[in-house]
Amino acid sequence: MIDVINLQKKFGDTNVLNGINVTIEKGDIVVVIGPSGSGKSTFLRCLNCMEDPTGGQIIFNGVDIADMKVDINVHRRHMGMVFQHFNLYNNKTVIQNIMLAPVHLQCQDLRKAKRKNAWMKFTNIFRSATKKKELIPITTDKATIKKEAREQAESLLKRIGLLDKADVYPSTLSGGQKQRVAIVRSLAMNPDVILFDEPTSALDPEMVGEVLDLMKSLAKEGMTMIIVTHEMGFAKEVANRVLFIDEGQILESAPPAEFFGNPKNPRLKEFLSKVLV
Amino acid sequence: MGNFSQKIDKFIEIFIEQNGYVSVLEGLKNTLLIAVIGLVIGILIGTLIATVRVIPKYKLLPRILNGFCSFYVGLFRGTPIVVQLLVFYYVMLPIMGLHMTGVQVSILVFGLNSGAYISEIMRSGILSVDQGQMEGGRAVGLSFGTTMMKIVIPQAVKNILPTLGNEFIALIKETSVVSFVGAADLYVAFNYIGSNSYEFMVPYLVMAVIYIVIVLLISLGIKIMERSLRKSDRRH
Secondary structure (H helix, E strand, O other), X not given: OEEEEEEEEEEOOEEEEEEEEEEEOXXXXXXXXXXXXXXXXXXXXXXXXXXXXXXXXXXXXXXXXXXXXXXXXXXXXXXXXXXXXXXXXXXOOHHHHHHXXXXXXXXXXXXXXXXXXXXXXXHHOOOOHHHOOOOOOOOOOXXXXXXXXXXXXXXXXXXXXXXXXXXXXXXXXXXXXXXXXHHHHHHOOOOOEEEEEOOXXXXXXXXXXXXXXXXXXXXXXXXXXXXXXXXXXXXXXHOOEEEEEEOOEEEEEEOHHHHHHOOOXXXXXXXXXXXXX | XXXXXXXXXXXXXXXXXXXXXXXXXXXXXXXXXXXXXXXXXXXXXXXXXXXXXXXXXXXXXXXXXXXXXXXXXXXXXXXXXXHHHHHHHHHHHHHHXXXXXXXXXXXXHHHHHHHHHHHHHHHHHHHHXXXXXXXXXXXXXXXXXHHHHHHHHHHHHHHHHHHHHHHHHHHHHHHHHHHHHOOOXXXXXXXXXXXXXXXXXXXXXXXXXXXXXXXXXXXXXXXXXXXXXXXXXXXX
């Protein structure tokens, strides 16, 4: 589903990513680990062009999204992202946070379709009867979009047990609750893949569990996930592939059993000996 | 002080019996009109300029727009408002062949002028909002503009509301120069009363009181607005 070909990223003169090649299939759960400053977060942020890659290609659903000419917003809809610091919209309530993007984008599409239809109707006047172009079928309206988005948001909130918090502002939530809301916010777009950028690093230890549990249940449903994390236990349990990145390159890529049990790369060995005490 | 009560009597006579209050109300209307519409225009222009100036500048178009906005801000911050009024009224209008009243010119010039100041206020507000808010919006596929409008600017406005109130107050007080282009504001009204009675002490004192009352009312309004906007910060 995602093909990363020779991905490079420079900040000024510093090379952060030196040619990363990796293929991610549908349903994969890929965990990326590495020492700090190794480029693993940058790699993740390049995948949805939060940072524009300076070289290489990222083929997502058949389109090279690293190309600056591509409308990245269209592709980001299919690529959820969860941040270390949650990044919930502070000026919106919890349920508005979840509904905002689906409602706005669907309404935008609706407006676009209507505009196109109006133009098509006008140009059809000048076409002969056999050559008339078909209008885009419009099956929904604003009220339905909003209603459906609300229903979906409520069912998502029910799933994480925060339905009673629907109308409060994010500042009143705990870190774990915020992160779970952030995860369902990205789920509300029905993405093909979700990128997790150290989702548990800013949480109190007792709240890490609830977020990891939600991620595990997503994994069971077959969601494709790419996760940058320091939770080795989680990687062992959930991942079907673990990547080790250092100095902007993938040094090892293996299933977790082999990755942790029989590491080959000397740097990985050294890293694991420090992390797994 | 007997003299003073005489002066008050004289003022009251002109103010009420000779319809002085009509011109005062007219002046108050114009003052508020210029300040309020000027502020609205200023906020619109200021927000637009601030947004343009925070767009990442990889591409050519944002760079050109940014250059234009810097020029605009430099121009309007670099000349006194009186000069702007005079130039607009006596230079630009004849050149363009337009006819506008003094009040219309004042509204426009004050709008353009405060736009330059508000753009910098707004920019600092936008920069005060955590970068993550923008990323959070972009990550779900919203465009830069939409994220700005729906997420960043509402939070920025909340942060800059006290400064924006300052700007509004300054604007109200600055309107006292619009008589340069023949707009009848509060100053003109009281000046008229004063010159009719050959007595300026009381009219100007009343004028000062009216300005203070307007400003205090505005500060109160801003306080109330701030409290309602802070809703999302409150923990309950």
